[in-house]
Structure formats: structure tokens, C-alpha cells
Amino acid sequence: MTEDAFLARLFAGLPPPPPGVVIAPGDDCAAIDLGGGRWLLLAVDQVVGDRHYRQHGPEPTPPELAGRKLLARNLSDIAAMGGVPTCCLVAGAFGPDCDDDWLRRFYQGIQDLAAEHGVAMIGGDLAVTPRDTVASLTILGEVGAGQALGRAGARPGDEFWVTGSFGDSFETGHHLTFQPRCAEGLWLGRSGRVHAMMDVSDGLLLDATRLCRSSGLALRLDAMAVPRRRPETTLAAALSAGEDYELILAVPAGEGEALRAAWPFATALTRVGTFQAGSPEVMDLSGRPLGAGGYDHFDVRHGGPP
Amino acid sequence: MTEDAFLARLFAGLPPPPPGVVIAPGDDCAAIDLGGGRWLLLAVDQVVGDRHYRQHGPEPTPPELAGRKLLARNLSDIAAMGGVPTCCLVAGAFGPDCDDDWLRRFYQGIQDLAAEHGVAMIGGDLAVTPRDTVASLTILGEVGAGQALGRAGARPGDEFWVTGSFGDSFETGHHLTFQPRCAEGLWLGRSGRVHAMMDVSDGLLLDATRLCRSSGLALRLDAMAVPRRRPETTLAAALSAGEDYELILAVPAGEGEALRAAWPFATALTRVGTFQAGSPEVMDLSGRPLGAGGYDHFDVRHGGPP
Numbered sequence: 140m141t142e143d144a145f146l147a148r149l150f151a152g153l154p155p156p157p158p159g160v161v162i163a164p165g166d167d168c169a170a171i172d173l174g175g176g177r178w179l180l181l182a183v184d185q186v187v188g189d190r191h192y193r194q195h196g197p198e199p200t201p202p203e204l205a206g207r208k209l210l211a212r213n214l215s216d217i218a219a220m221g222g223v224p225t226c227c228l229v230a231g232a233f234g235p236d237c238d239d240d241w242l243r244r245f246y247q248g249i250q251d252l253a254a255e256h257g258v259a260m261i262g263g264d265l266a267v268t269p270r271d272t273v274a275s276l277t278i279l280g281e282v283g284a285g286q287a288l289g290r291a292g293a294r295p296g297d298e299f300w301v302t303g304s305f306g307d308s309f310e311t312g313h314h315l316t317f318q319p320r321c322a323e324g325l326w327l328g329r330s331g332r333v334h335a336m337m338d339v340s341d342g343l344l345l346d347a348t349r350l351c352r353s354s355g356l357a358l359r360l361d362a363m364a365v366p367r368r369r370p371e372t373t374l375a376a377a378l379s380a381g382e383d384y385e386l387i388l389a390v391p392a393g394e395g396e397a398l399r400a401a402w403p404f405a406t407a408l409t410r411v412g413t414f415q416a417g418s419p420e421v422m423d424l425s426g427r428p429l430g431a432g433g434y435d436h437f438d439v440r441h442g443g444p445p
Numbered sequence: 446m447t448e449d450a451f452l453a454r455l456f457a458g459l460p461p462p463p464p465g466v467v468i469a470p471g472d473d474c475a476a477i478d479l480g481g482g483r484w485l486l487l488a489v490d491q492v493v494g495d496r497h498y499r500q501h502g503p504e505p506t507p508p509e510l511a512g513r514k515l516l517a518r519n520l521s522d523i524a525a526m527g528g529v530p531t532c533c534l535v536a537g538a539f540g541p542d543c544d545d546d547w548l549r550r551f552y553q554g555i556q557d558l559a560a561e562h563g564v565a566m567i568g569g570d571l572a573v574t575p576r577d578t579v580a581s582l583t584i585l586g587e588v589g590a591g592q593a594l595g596r597a598g599a600r601p602g603d604e605f606w607v608t609g610s611f612g613d614s615f616e617t618g619h620h621l622t623f624q625p626r627c628a629e630g631l632w633l634g635r636s637g638r639v640h641a642m643m644d645v646s647d648g649l650l651l652d653a654t655r656l657c658r659s660s661g662l663a664l665r666l667d668a669m670a671v672p673r674r675r676p677e678t679t680l681a682a683a684l685s686a687g688e689d690y691e692l693i694l695a696v697p698a699g700e701g702e703a704l705r706a707a708w709p710f711a712t713a714l715t716r717v718g719t720f721q722a723g724s725p726e727v728m729d730l731s732g733r734p735l736g737a738g739g740y741d742h743f744d745v746r747h748g749g750p751p
Contacts, residue, residue: 142571145545149552156565160532169567171532171585173479183534183583185572203609226466226477228489229537230581240452246455259462261475264581266491271574275536277489277583279477 142419143349146322148254152213165353166289167219167337168280178287182216184209188234190291193316195236202241204315206248206274207345212340213278214256214319215384219338221328222282224321227253228262231274235267238440251277256321261347288328292335298393299358299412303385304366305343311368314382323404325388333397335389342381344432350387357417361424379432389414472595473525473643474586484593486586487520489514494540494578498621501542508547510621512580518646519584520562520625525644527589527634530627532671533559534568537580541573555582562627573650594658596635596640599695605718605748606701609691610672611649617674618673618690624718629710630692634736635722638704641695648687650738653727663723667730670717685738695720701718 146164154164162170168180172264187196192205217224219243229249232240253260258278302323308314319337319387327333333353339346352359367377390398395410402408421429449600467484469475474486494500498511511586516533523530535555539548546751564584608629612679614620627642633639641660645652649671657664673683701716708714728737 145548145571146569148549150566152555155564156567157531157563160567164566165566169534170531171567172637175480179485181532181534181583181585182567183536183568183581184566184570185536185538187538187572187574189575190572225463226475226487228475228583230489230491230578230583232577232581242451243454252460254460257463259466260456260459260470261462261466261477262470262487262489262521263452264490265451266493266579268493268494268577268579269495270577271538271540271577273538273572273574273577273579275489275538275570275581277487277534277536279487329610330483333733 142427156373162289167368168222170287171283172290173195176239176284177282178282180217180220180222180282180287181277182213183275183444184212184216184275185273185275194272199326200315202244203248206245207252207435208315209274209276210249211317211319213276214321215338215340217280218277218278218319218321218324219336219386220282220287221324221336222280222287223287223325224256224258224278224280226259226261226279228277229260229262229274229420232266232269233273237272240365241296242273242441250364283329288333288336288352293350293356293414294334295416296392297334297389297412298395298410299360299387299414300390300394300408300410301365301387302358302406302408304368304407305383306372306380306384307368307399308380308382312369313368317384319384320406323406326403327386327388332394333388333392336386339383339387340381342379342432343383344378344421344429347387348431349417351419354414355419356414357419358414358421359426360412360421362429366407366409394401413433447631466597468593469627473522473529474617476593477588482590483592484588486523486526486528486588486593487583488519489518489578489581490522491581492520502577506621508550509554511572513558514552514621515551515580515582516555516558516691517623517625518629519582519648520643520716523584523586524625524627524630525642525692526593527630527642528586528704529591530584530586530629532563532565532567533731534583535566535580535676536570537576538578540576540578543578546678592634594639594642596641596643596656599641599656599660599662599720600640601662601722602698602718603640603683603695603720604698604701605666605693605720606714606716607671607691607693608678608712608714609672610687610713611689611691612678613674614686614688623690625690626692626712633692633694633710636704638700639694640693640697645691645693646687648685650684650735651688652725653693654725654737657725657727660720661725662720663725664718664727665730666718666727666735668732668735670715672713686693
């Protein structure tokens with residue numbers, strides 16, 4: 140069973156969220172109305188040793204980078220809502236091979252990136268496991284009431300834009316060293332020109348398909364226009380390999396070029412498609428379904444290299 | 446290294462929390478001032494397969510009870526602050542032996558207890574591990590501004606009271622089926638008669654020592670007065686075995702009996718000591734140090750049965 144299928148079944152069985160919960164499960168973050176024009180954003184994400192980074196083997200990932208990745212993944216979720224990250228809590232369950240030095244360096248990686256983004260570590264829990272290492276981080280953020288950019292707001296005719304480039308994240312180390320698109324996401328949220336936004340962690344095709352499902356639209360994708368991370372990156376890798384941590388967004392028809400003209404970042408901002416009425420899937424320019432592909436972090440059958 | 450020592454070093458290296466963070470790491474929950482007289486409470490806790498419950502072996506823990514325990518541990522942290530739980534996020538990293546049925550039952554255990562306490566599951570993440578199963582839950586709660594009961598408020602002469610009974614939690618299954626002291630904690634918080642409170646998860650002696658450290662006081666404990674879970678429970682088990690999930694509290698001198706007279710719960714409320722000026726440790730009635738003992742969930746050298 141895929142993560143999407145499992146979560147859909149899980150959340151279908153839950154009682155409706157209480158009135159203060161203004162964005163419920165299924166988006167990059169949940170949101171709670173704090174009153175006074177403020178929404179609290181919340182998300183949780185994990186890293187698992189030998190899945191999201193190399194715990195063992197001849198070239199283990201430096202623990203600083205494993206810790207950094209844990210926070211960066213969560214920052215990407217706040218960025219995807221157009222919010223500002225504020226605080227985090229970290230729960231670590233460490234295998235017997237994680238000595239004090241490993242732990243110190245792992246937390247240092249979190250702290251250094253947290254300091255860059257003004258994020259305070261306000262709580263946590265430590266445990267040990269028989270063998271594997273798993274750490275989760277819950278991120279808090281803020282956004283103005285009603286200003287969070289969810290996945291459900293795209294409209295027919297909207298332009299489909301993406302930040303940065305795609306593919307070969309594992310091969311290049313991007314999955315450990317990427318800069319979460321916090322400034323870009325905040326700027327896009329405040330631009331007033333974005334209908335929907337999310338981040339891409341499981342592959343462009345899979346995450347764009349999720350955006351299509353949430354918005355109830357089809358997407359016509361100009362796959363060849365998708366920026367690739369390096370010259371040798373294949374189309375398949377750009378569309379499906381995952382761990383890109385870029386933002387994808389829906390911009391009202393005709394407004395994308397003005398958005399790009401005002402764009403103050405070095406990060407690329409590229410139009411790669413158009414939303415249209417239709418069953419929620421991604422098609423090529425000829426209208427042929429491209430499938431969802433992608434890297435499901437939950438479905439073991441996809442495996443995938445850390 | 447113990448969890449306390451590691452956390453002390455970790456948090457010593459952090460920048461001071463931002464102004465809105467009114468209770469920082471080191472208490473049962475962190476607290477953030479939301480304005481309007483409301484504080485947001487936050488905590489995270491974990492369960493690890495074959496540590497906090499039996500994942501394998503001839504008598505594995507029913508997954509419902511493993512999931513239930515995950516939420517119950519966190520509810521106990523909110524209760525210890527005198528707060529009301531509101532929402533949670535769950536991050537699960539599951540080993541290859543967790544099939545769809547196991548997962549469904551695990552989440553059902555969380556959901557059933559959540560429904561009892563009016564807690565909404567608003568987010569989560571799913572991952573798979575090579576071998577072990579680890580799940581973390583971040584709990585949110587609320588308390589009136591300035592009304593949270595932390596660990597630092599005990600004063601010399603305060604009476605030391607405890608809810609419920611202690612010891613043999615693993616042997617009796619209490620660690621899976623305990624009722625977190627939510628109603629009791631809320632009532633105590635609102636009583637205006639409690640200076641400090643925390644929950645006991647790592648053993649009465651260890652957690653009482655933590656309360657002593659936070660408040661800068663010694664505690665004279667009437668160890669023989671500590672209620673034991675069952676007739677055969679040893680003194681050592683009652684003081685140190687852990688997983689009790691009871692509340693311990695500091696009540697102003699002379700006010701404890703009035704508190705007990707008004708106490709509306711079936712749960713026992715028992716006075717078992719007195720705080721006094723002195724180095725932060727727990728002593729017996731003769732003034733001899735009892736040590737901290739306890740079950741450190743982090744320090745592998747203590748091991749301890751799930």
C-alpha cells in the first residue's frame with residue numbers, strides 16, 4: 140500500500156477536525172487559527188538511517204548532514220505554505236552505533252541550519268533502538284490568516300511554475316545540502332499571485348499529481364521544459380527521482396511573466412505547464428497521461444537509494 | 446551518557462529561545478504565549494518496538510496498545526502542566542514486519558484514545574525502516590497564560606504529593622493501559638494550590654530528583670508511604686522501576702489536606718514528603734540520600750524490559 144492510499148484510509152476514519160483547525164491533514168502543513176489574524180502551521184517529517192541518509196557502509200553520511208536534512212525537509216514544508224518557520228521539536232531514536240560524538244554532530248547539523256532560519260529548538264525526546272536510527276522533527280511556523288497556500292487552490296487555465304531544477308538529488312548530494320526555499324516560498328505567498336503551492340519531495344510527477352488531485356484538475360506538463368539538475372540528468376530522473384525539495388505552484392493565467400519579472404532570487408523560476416479541467420492526472424503536451432511515478436517514502440516496494 | 450546529561454549539554458549550546466517561548470526545554474512541555482491569555486503547550490514522545498512494547502517474540506504487544514501508549518505518554522505530559530490536550534501529529538517509521546493490518550490497528554489505538562480525550566490528529570508522516578519500528582507523537586495543548594505548572598516552582602516547606610500508585614508497571618501491563626491523569630492534572634492546575642508538578646515516567650526517585658534540580662531544593666521522602674501498585678510490589682520497584690505515569694506535585698505547606706478534601710477523583714492522592722532547602726536530591730526521613738535510580742529511556746546501559 141502506498142503512503143497516499145494508507146493516509147487516505149486513515150484520515151477518512153478520523154472525526155472531522157475541530158473548528159480551529161483551518162487546514163486539515165493532506166497538505167504540506169496543518170494550520171490552526173490562533174485568532175488575531177495569525178495561523179499556526181505545523182508539520183512533521185522524519186529521516187531514517189540507510190533510507191534518507193547512509194548510516195552504515197563504506198561512506199556513511201556525516202551526521203551533521205543527516206541532522207541538517209531532517210530540519211531542511213521540514214523547512215521546505217513551511218516554505219510550501221508561504222509561512223515563516225519559528226520553532227521545532229526533535230524526537231530521536233538512535234541505534235547502538237550512534238555514540239556521543241555522532242549524536243553531538245547530528246544535533247549540531249540541526250542547530251546550525253536552525254540558526255540560519257531563526258528557528259528555536261524548544262523540545263524533544265531521546266530514545267534508543269535495538270538497531271536502526273530514526274529521527275522526527277515537528278516544525279512550527281506562522282502565516283497570516285487566510286494567506287497559507289495549500290494544494291487545493293489551482294484553477295483551470297492556471298500556469299504551472301516550478302522553482303530550481305530536478306533530478307539526480309542522491310547522486311549530487313543535493314538531498315543533504317539543499318537550501319529549502321523559505322525566502323522564495325514566503326515571497327510567493329505574499330505576492331498575491333499564487334493560487335496553490337506545494338513542495339516536491341517524492342518526484343515532480345507524483346507531487347504534481349497530488350496537487351492535481353487536491354485541486355480537482357488535470358495538468359498539461361511540458362516535460363522537456365523542466366529544468367534538470369545537471370547536463371547528464373535524464374528526463375526520467377527529473378520527473379520522478381524525488382528529493383528535489385523545490386516548490387511547484389499554480390499562477391493565474393497571464394500573470395506568470397509578471398511574477399517572474401518581479402522575482403528577486405537567483406533561484407530559477409520556470410513555467411512548465413498549464414492546469415485544465417479534467418481527471419486529476421499529469422499529461423504530456425499531446426494529452427497522454429505521464430503516470431505518477433515518483434518515490435514513495437513509505438511503500439517499501441519502491442525501495443530507492445539513500 | 447544519560448538523557449539528562451546529553452540534553453543539558455545540548456540545550457546549553459542553544460541560543461536563548463525567542464520571547465514568545467515562555468517555557469523552554471527541560472520541562473514536561475514547552476509553552477508559547479499565543480496572546481489573548483492563552484499559552485500553547487507542546488511536547489513530543491516516542492515508542493520504540495522491543496523497548497516500550499514488544500514488537501517481536503512469543504507474546505507481541507497488540508498494536509492497538511502500542512499506539513495507545515504513544516498517545517497516552519504524551520497526554521501525561523500535557524496533564525503534568527495542568528493543560529488541556531487539543532491536537533497531535535504522528536510520525537511513524539515502521540519495520541518490514543508491520544503489515545497493513547498491524548498499521549491499521551496501531552493507528553486505531555491512537556485514534557480511540559484521542560477520541561476519548563477530544564484530541565484531533567492533524568498531521569503525520571509515514572516511513573519505513575530496515576528493521577526497527579519507531580513512532581513519535583507531537584502533542585499540542587492549551588493552558589491559561591501563566592497557569593502552566595512547571596517543575597521549577599516548588600518552595601521550601603512545600604508538601605510533596607503523588608497521584609495513584611507506583612511500581613511493577615511492566616509486570617502488570619499498566620505501562621500499556623494506564624489512564625493518563627488528564628482530568629486530575631487539569632483540576633490541580635486550576636486549584637491554585639499547586640506550586641510545581643510533573644509526571645513520573647522514569648521512576649519516582651529519578652523524576653523527583655529532576656523536580657528538585659529544577660526547583661533548587663532537597664526533598665525528604667517518606668518512602669514507606671509511597672503507594673505501591675500491588676501487594677507484592679517491592680519498595681525498590683515503587684521508587685525506581687518507572688513507567689508509572691503518575692503526577693507528583695508540590696503543595697504549599699499546610700494546604701495539602703484541604704486539597705485532598707476537595708479532590709473529586711477516585712485516583713489516590715497521597716502525601717509522601719516535604720521539600721526543604723538543600724542540595725537538589727531526594728533523602729529518606731533520616732536525611733540519607735536515596736540516589737536517583739530510575740529508568741533512563743535513553744541510556745542503553747540501563748536496558749530495562751519493555
